[in-house]
Amino acid sequence: MSFHPWESLVGAVLIPVLILLIPIHYGALLVVLSVMTIMGVTNHMGWEIFPRWIVDGALGRWLITASHHQRHHEKYRCNYGLYFRFWDRLCGTDRGLGSFASGPRSA
Numbered sequence: 001m002s003f004h005p006w007e008s009l010v011g012a013v014l015i016p017v018l019i020l021l022i023p024i025h026y027g028a029l030l031v032v033l034s035v036m037t038i039m040g041v042t043n044h045m046g047w048e049i050f051p052r053w054i055v056d057g058a059l060g061r062w063l064i065t066a067s068h069h070q071r072h073h074e075k076y077r078c079n080y081g082l083y084f085r086f087w088d089r090l091c092g093t094d095r096g097l098g099s100f101a102s103g104p105r106s107a
Contacts, residue, residue: 039083043069047100061085070098
């Protein structure tokens with residue numbers, strides 16, 4: 001299983017309830033949901049969207065990239081972060097970057 005059932009419950013129930021209870025501008029909500037969607041899609045495409053100088057540079061040490069998330073799919077018990085590597089480092093689950101063996105997969 002790629003995530004715990006409680007995680008799906010939180011995403012499906014708690015987040016919409018919080019949106020109704022906490023005042024947030026529609027534009028800000030749109031930005032947050034767009035970033036969440038873009039990061040989720042780009043981290044699962046099977047190739048790196050960021051240039052190598054970002055992945056290997058200072059930004060790559062803080063941001064979750066497709067290469068970082070690929071290691072999660074290779075090892076499963078590491079690299080859990082969604083946007084920033086801070087929590088993986090703090091919890092001792094950051095295992096560096098993965099690799100894409102043969103480039104993009106064809107359907």
